[in-house]
Amino acid sequence: MFGASFVFLYLSSATMLGEQAAIIGLIIAFILTLVSDVPSGGIADQGLLLAWKMVFVPMAVMFLFSLLAGPAPQRLVREKIVERLRRAAGVLQGGSHAEALQDLLAEGNQALLMQMMLARVLRLAPRSETLWLTGAVATSYQVLLYASRHANAAGTETCPEHAAALYRLADQAETGELAQPADACGTELPVDGPLTETMARLAAPDGGAQPGFSPPEVVRADALTNPEHFRFALKTSAAALLSYLLYTGIHWDGIHTAMITCYVASLGSVGETVHKLLLRIGGCLAGAALGVASLLFVMPYITSIGGLMALVFLGVLAGAWISSGSERINYAGVQVALAFLLTVLNDFGPSFEFSQAGDRIIGILVGNLVVFLIFTRFWPKSALQTAGEKVSRAGVLLGLATERRSRSACIEAVAEVHSVLADADRLIETSVFETARLRPRGLDRNRLRDAIEELRILATALACGAISPDRARTSLAAIQARPGLLPTGSNTPRHDLVTTYRGSA
Secondary structure, eight states: OHHHHHHHHHHHHHBTTTHHHHHHHHHHHHHHHTGGGOSSHHHHHHHHHHHHHHHHHHHHHHHHHHHHHSOOHHHHHHHHHHHHHHHHHHHHTTOSOHHHHHHHHHHOSHHHHHHHHHHHHTTOSOHHHHHHHHHHHHHHHHHHHHHHHHHHSTTOOOOHHHHHHHHHHHHHHHHTOOOOHHHHHOTTSOTTOHHHHHHHHHTSTTTTOOOOOOOOOSBOTTTTTOHHHHHHHHHHHHHHHHHHHHHHHTTOGGGTHHHHHHHHHOOSSHHHHHHHHHHHHHHHHHHHHHHHHHHHHTGGGOOSHHHHHHHHHHHHHHHHHHHTSOTTTHHHHHHHHHHHHHHHOSSSSOOOOOHHHHHHHHHHHHHHHHHHHHHHHSSOOOHHHHHHHHHHHHHHHHHHHTTOOSHHHHHHHHHHHHHHHHHHHHHHHHGGGSOGGGSOTTOOHHHHHHHHHHHHHHHHHHHTTSSOHHHHHHHHHHHHTSTTSSOTTOSSOSSOHHHHTTTTO
16 A cells, blocks of 8 residues: 555645646545455456546546537637736726736746647647637736736836737737737737737737747656655555554544545645645535535425435535635635545435544544645745745746747746746745744745846746847846745755856756
């Protein structure tokens, strides 16, 4: 059990498999926990066959549902392009869309380009449509950069002509019928303006650009050199095995969810782990309360399978509504639905049993406690330290962007910079769940936030051509040399991180 858990948890940290590898390790370890309860191999074979059916049926249902009712990838990309154009128009018109604009910049282009690659491979749309959408991904991102530059500039006036032209482009892009550049942008706009030129390229048949797409690396560059991958796999495997020994040692198999919790709640840093634990506990308690209320007040009146299905639908709907929120709370929605189902569905019909639901919820709480103790006592890694590493990586990427010859390559690098900085900002928020003892010396949260904001402005100015590459490198070196951006005793130099990481990048 420990060996299987360690291998797949290591792969979840060191490769692009991520949570999928952790789930595989969970399934293997959980199946191994049942071996001691099986008297013969034939029964074990039949049990595995039934388990495969249990997994295959919902997968098949989800596949058919997505095939018949799910949105096509090209449709999602088109909606995102339209949203970008309208948000940019709102900023140029003087509206308060700056925060939403920053969220769009943080998303980057990689996910959209992967969706377009999928649409091309599966031939889900005509070639002309995929050609325009692929190019419009990068061009619409450049429009966002110009709008962000406009919002950050002090004392700038509104641009109603550009805003009106962008709204027209968005309407035409939504219907899939783009006009010619002159008709789409209007003749009243200045022909030499960079934003006007970008909008004109957006109306071209190829969307104005054909950006290079580099798929994410399968194996991380530091998979064999970074000890954090080894420590993560070791700590999570130890927590899972300790939970297993705990509930088997006291002969309380009903709390087996303690071991499952260890696989789904463990993350790289203490702040992220504690944040996820709190969401899991809160969602679990809320879902359990909803399930208990259903058992007390609704279940006695259910007399058919249709009534039970309606109850399950409403309970899962509440969890799904929460899970569609931001990253700060969406995981709690999954726990609401899971705890509700564990409480209500204990058999092949309406249930009135409270003990199984209570055992599973107690197991979740026990697993959360075990993960918290191990991750805060053995090799604790602060979310603030990870945020500092993200800021350093953003500096590396921005330095490399100053060396890109083509505008499309520069925009691609700047989009990655914005994504990395968004991750750093999120990690700084989760650092509030850590104690002061865990935070590394030398790192200052406020200075990290200031550096993130300045790097965003610098990256946007570079992509818009408002600053020369030489001046951008000088400003970048000045930001990197500030104290409070690296922990005390770090081996990473404060000067010119671009040179330091040139080989690995």
